[in-house]
Amino acid sequence: xxxxxxxxxxxSKIGILGAGVMGPGIAEVFAIFGAxxxxxxxxxxxxxxxxxxxxxxxxxxxxKVGTTGLYSEEDLAKAKDRITFTTKINDIYxxxxxxxxxxxxxxxxxxxxxxxxxxxxxTAIIATNSSxxxxxxxxxxxxxxxxCIGTHFMNPxxxxxxxxxxxxxxxxxxVTKTVMSLLREVNKQPVLVKKDIPGxxxxxxxxxxxxxxxxxxxxxxxxxxxxxxxxxxGLGLRLPxxxxxxxxxxxxxxxxFSVLSYLYxxxxxxxxxxxxxxxxxxxxxxxxxxxKGFHDYRDYDMQQxxxxxxxxxxxxxMLMQQFD
Numbered sequence: 001x002x003x004x005x006x007x008x009x010x011x012s013k014i015g016i017l018g019a020g021v022m023g024p025g026i027a028e029v030f031a032i033f034g035a036x037x038x039x040x041x042x043x044x045x046x047x048x049x050x051x052x053x054x055x056x057x058x059x060x061x062x063x064k065v066g067t068t069g070l071y072s073e074e075d076l077a078k079a080k081d082r083i084t085f086t087t088k089i090n091d092i093y094x095x096x097x098x099x100x101x102x103x104x105x106x107x108x109x110x111x112x113x114x115x116x117x118x119x120x121x122x123t124a125i126i127a128t129n130s131s132x133x134x135x136x137x138x139x140x141x142x143x144x145x146x147x148c149i150g151t152h153f154m155n156p157x158x159x160x161x162x163x164x165x166x167x168x169x170x171x172x173x174x175v176t177k178t179v180m181s182l183l184r185e186v187n188k189q190p191v192l193v194k195k196d197i198p199g200x201x202x203x204x205x206x207x208x209x210x211x212x213x214x215x216x217x218x219x220x221x222x223x224x225x226x227x228x229x230x231x232x233x234g235l236g237l238r239l240p241x242x243x244x245x246x247x248x249x250x251x252x253x254x255x256x257f258s259v260l261s262y263l264y265x266x267x268x269x270x271x272x273x274x275x276x277x278x279x280x281x282x283x284x285x286x287x288x289x290x291x292k293g294f295h296d297y298r299d300y301d302m303q304q305x306x307x308x309x310x311x312x313x314x315x316x317x318m319l320m321q322q323f324d
Contacts, residue, residue: 011178013094016042017102018101019043020054023054031082032071034185035075035079038082041082043084043085044091051087089115094121097124097125097127099128100128101129104130106138124147146172164201166200
């Protein structure tokens with residue numbers, strides 16, 4: 001499949017390395033939204049158990065997607081048929097694009113990039129789904145750093161439109177354009193992170209909000225419930241409809257300058273997470289995985305709740321398109 005008007009690269013076979021949390025979800029994106037291109041998608045993992053679990057998760061995910069009413073059963077069945085699972089890494093060596101989605105470990109990713117670099121075709125693109133590690137460092141053991149790039153999909157990939165495309169120090173413009181175009185072809189909203197900075201952009205913004213929230217909890221300024229309501233029914237309600245810099249423009253540049261001059265000195269500036277989070281970890285209060293965190297999940301049907309939230313997110317996305 002030639003990406004007309006972008007580069008002379010062909011993308012027909014896509015290899016995804018890692019069948020954990022993100023790999024199968026990324027495969028679903030290319031299988032469903034790339035229907036018109038009929039991508040040949042391989043998911044590789046050295047663990048047969050991981051492969052078995054990923055196959056089951058893929059079936060469940062397609063059922064959930066089916067509940068939205070956006071896709072026919074026939075389309076979803078065809079999407080499943082486009083995905084092949086394998087435990088042999090050489091099955092993906094002839095891919096045009098390989099997306100690495102293994103655990104967030106720098107040395108592991110560097111090792112994988114080095115192995116791929118020695119075996120794949122000269123024109124292939126190697127991407128990492130890292131959520132914040134340096135693309136430049138991950139690709140440092142390759143002889144083709146210009147063909148290495150970051151593609152940070154949000155979880156779950158089939159639902160979240162945003163993908164951060166992250167350039168390493170030597171990533172070529174041609175590769176960047178190809179990847180950006182490819183992602184648009186599969187109904188994603190790619191954004192270009194031009195500088196290889198820790199955490200990229202999405203996680204930095206999220207961390208900045210979390211830092212202030214944790215500070216306000218630590219200082220007992222507001223209850224957890226009221227903080228959530230403040231975010232949800234204030235800033236959170238505006239952002240899906242109004243662009244963030246549009247909000248600034250509406251406030252007035254002079255006004256925002258005055259407000260920030262007043263507030264900046266009092267905002268959280270800690271370079272470490274608050275101590276109460278460490279106390280929660282020591283007590284085994286880890287969130288959903290331990291059934292208790294800031295909220296109690298012991299009598300909570302998480303699977304049903306997440307399904308409802310996914311359907312709601314689809315509906316919200318359709319509404320947001322009216323304001324783009």
